[in-house]
Amino acid sequence: MATHPLPPESLRDLAEAYAGTFKAVIDLGFTCHDEDFALETDCPGWTVKDQFSHVAGVEAAGAGVHDPQVSVPDYPHLRHDFAREIEKAVEVRRPRTGSQVVAELQRLLPDRLAVLAGEDLEPDTVLTGPLGEMPAVDLLALRTVDLWVHEQDIRGALGRPGNLDSPAAALFVSKVLAGFPGRAARKAGLPVGTVVILESTGPVTAREGIRIVAGDDPEKPLAEPLFSGDSDGHGYPESVTTIRLTTEALTRLGAGRKRADEVHYSVEGDDDVARRVLDVLTITP
Known part of the structure; x- marks a missing residue:
């Protein structure tokens, strides 16, 4: 990341x-x-x-x-x-x-x-x-x-928007993106082989990509870093979805203050996959 x-x-x-x-x-x-x-x-x-x-x-x-x-x-x-x-x-x-x-x-x-x-x-x-x-x-x-x-x-x-380019903003963005792989694997219900890239477009810019892979328990898939290996070796096709949203939108979702339908974001790929991911990004209690 x-x-x-x-x-x-x-x-x-x-x-x-x-x-x-x-x-x-x-x-x-x-x-x-x-x-x-x-x-x-x-x-x-x-x-x-x-x-x-x-x-x-x-x-x-x-x-x-x-x-x-x-x-x-x-x-x-x-x-x-x-x-x-x-x-x-x-x-x-x-x-x-x-x-x-x-x-x-x-x-x-x-x-x-x-x-x-x-x-x-x-x-x-x-x-x-x-x-x-x-x-x-x-x-x-x-x-x-x-x-x-x-x-x-x-x-x-x-x-009065502001302070979205601060060290504290960068820290929270990093925590939301750090929580993204586990939440996508455990809570979003994504099929094995799905690739998702989540991108904060600014003022804090950040990007994280994952691939959903099968775990030892068929009911508990895992998320691996996107560029950890060649997908062909896994024996399943890939679908790729890229989600882009501003720092403000990403952090409002991460804080649990907004729902996906209340923020603006863009998607390249599968809209349903994007919505599933955005619905599980909250990291606050």
Whole structure:
């Protein structure tokens, strides 16, 4: 998989991507009027203010400041226990104004940067995040992606697109494409011999190709890299489908915020194969 710009991998680069995305979220908050905070976003059940509240809750917990316990109503958008747990940070901030939540984020930023961008931090330093303990390099990647996805949620509601060519954008694109082979093999129901190429046309450009091959279990086909060998040796014909879509469209699908019929994409090959792939690209919980 080739991605341009390259996604951040080192601790330093991830720390810079995290800091830049965190600041972008706060900057968006400063531009919001009261009516902006009430706008619905592509994240089911959440307004713009709720997006800021979620980020504030996660980052506050990372700084060791834990929210008081709160009872969460049975909102229709809560489909599992993890979603209910995440909702607590949003619920506890409902009595606050959007500006107050953004101010909380501004207060948190220096402490979070001091910890996650500190000179004494090593890639394998174990830190506690929203999913439990993990190495610092993994936590920074997780937090950068989460912040960027919610930044895009906010931008979409406000009609202010941006930051689609950032290191955080490249990181999320790389994660969507990394998840594409397994999801295409396990969930898309593609026949053996199918070849699919998935391409992000920009601002982040990336391309990944796979071939569906038979596994040891006939009911569980596998995906192999497209250029790993000559298809003739497999004893089955190939059909090739190329799917092209923008970085924004790809990442909205990858975040589970849009369905295939809600984004623009182009197909060379089999439209049904393309739709099956696009329907299973979501990598967020």
